[in-house]
Amino acid sequence: MTQINQNFLELQGSYLFSEIAKRRTKFMHENPDADIISLGIGDVTRGLPDAVMTAMHAAVDELAQPRTFRGYGPEQGYDFLLQAIVEHDYKARGIDIATNEVFVSDGSKCDVGNIQEIFSQDAVIAVQDPVYPVYVDTNVMAGRSGKFNSETNQYENIVYLRCDASNDFKPSLPDRKVDLIYLCYPNNPTGMTLTKGELKAWVDYAKENGCIILFDSAYEAFITEADVPRSIYEIEGAHEVAIEFRSFSKTAGFTGVRCAYTVVPRALKAKDASGNEVTVADLWNRRHTTKFNGVSYVTQRGAAAIYSPEGKRQITELVDYYMTNAGIIRDGLKSLGLQVYGGVNAPYIWLKTPSGLDSWSFFDKLLGEANIVGTPGVGFGQAGQGYFRLTAFGSRENTEKAVERITKLSL
């Protein structure tokens, strides 16, 4: 009988969202008339911007005619999209990135999950705690995690960088040698950010210690403050140490349309077993072209449309809509005396649960007494215990209603 990849057996159950669904279903069963508001999952709710819709319709029509039909495109993305990304997301901000350093994909989840493949089996990885689970799980599958310790809620070979109120959710530099550092800013789940100076300390550390930073910047569009870097490449030297992941999912309502991109600068080098330098972009290009066949042409035309003048205006409106929600949640909770984080440069609000409740007890209280579904912080890692995540992706009406209900709770 064929043998499986034994590392899969080290994976822990994907417990968080199934447990949320279970508790929600039980509550609905017992309270069929309850008007439940979900501020739990990080998925958008508004429609696609008009400019995107128009471009996608036009692309569908192109594909329907033999004369304008397009089959396989370049795996890395069409030049019209690569050019728009480079021009608007980088050159316009004074950052030098070339089109052959950009790889369009069908989602950041795929890219942050697949990137580890091009590095050594023995690479030591560091993640923030709390953390987006995909960084960890994909390294478990690849055999880099070691055993799971159910007492610490951590894998033995993964370096966890604790982020909590005591360090303003800004992790300390690793206390031992690591190879790959996953940083997510603006952060999911905490909604917190680093300043340029703080991010520079990480870039400098990576240069000095020969590490690579995997910088997940999926929420970049939600940044409102000037000193928060929108790209890690704003930091001098980052081209030599960092890979950046960007997504159209939250910015442009693309969670169901699927488009993202990854930047691997040509200046980023790693070494082979003999110590020779290897250009990391060449490895990623080989992986991307061998295991992926490009993003839907219709989707790529939609993504390019967000860089048009109308597209930009509509995206700004969309982001403003969600960030107004974030402000409503943040201000509402603060007025109750709660400790609230995030929501200024990110669509996530992270709160310290009141009265010393643990994350799941607060989940039950919020569901039972206010009929609101959120996400227990401990679901993102041990350091999230005693915290709770709310998202700004609901409708205005539901967001206001949810805050009003929370205001009436005895906390």
Next chain:
Amino acid sequence: MTQINQNFLELQGSYLFSEIAKRRTKFMHENPDADIISLGIGDVTRGLPDAVMTAMHAAVDELAQPRTFRGYGPEQGYDFLLQAIVEHDYKARGIDIATNEVFVSDGSKCDVGNIQEIFSQDAVIAVQDPVYPVYVDTNVMAGRSGKFNSETNQYENIVYLRCDASNDFKPSLPDRKVDLIYLCYPNNPTGMTLTKGELKAWVDYAKENGCIILFDSAYEAFITEADVPRSIYEIEGAHEVAIEFRSFSKTAGFTGVRCAYTVVPRALKAKDASGNEVTVADLWNRRHTTKFNGVSYVTQRGAAAIYSPEGKRQITELVDYYMTNAGIIRDGLKSLGLQVYGGVNAPYIWLKTPSGLDSWSFFDKLLGEANIVGTPGVGFGQAGQGYFRLTAFGSRENTEKAVERITKLSL
């Protein structure tokens, strides 16, 4: 400095299509007025069927309104598409497959590339020679290939199953213990097929020897003969030994739209390191949900539309169009006394190069004397030396013109 995945250095250059492009470009430069016809790359050229186009337009409109917007969908695919697949591709042919055994993805290239991840690092793989390069390259990246031998043109740890005219392109059973057997039928590049009885021998072998068959059935829609299985699950016992890959790319013109699916029956088991049975579908589900975020909703609506009555009729017309081309090429070459294979149940025509020419010499002759671009068989593996692939995906006009030009050659 961070160390790379050393296995990537064992990959051979992706030589074939870049070398074709190079020779074509050189020829065009020297002969700017030449009217080149490409029957080389396996990409379709007709427009999307009307039913698909209509469904995609409707889906774009749905996404543009908050009331009907859809964000993240199930990673495995929407139920409307899973139901259609199960009903029309399996139940209608008397095959029992459940929706939780079907995993919709953005392409068969991704699925056949990723499937190896869920199996042991030590798994021995067998491939047909000639072969679709993705099967080999993804196992090289995973460290299963051993060294490349430039004299044999093969990797030392991969078992090659030779397919040539002497065995009617039907490989012998492996002569040593293997774990994973990649079979592609209807075959790319040879266009040849197995009968039900012949495929049964493989299923029986896999059962007796504890192997798993990875059955790439991307060209199933082009089958015209009754005794050729359209699914490996037509064979008794296949549910316990086979994973099947299907694609909408060639059937429905989806090479630029991106949709495929993989069937992993619940009855398929493998073992862990302790010898315990593991349900392979659970591993694939975990991989799929961890590293993938679902196919574009617009694409899935388009794919579902091909199962409507109009969709089915339009797909049949599309397939008939290409298969008429295949017949034109096949008959034309046969009338010249050439040894011609494929083209009956597949859109590929595989020919023995005349006059003992090697594959690349025939490429040069065809380009130079008839201005036709095809694909040298040796590009698919050593057993393809002295063979040549032409595809039926061109326009009728170009196909007829190409055959007329070949007829005038001195072969």
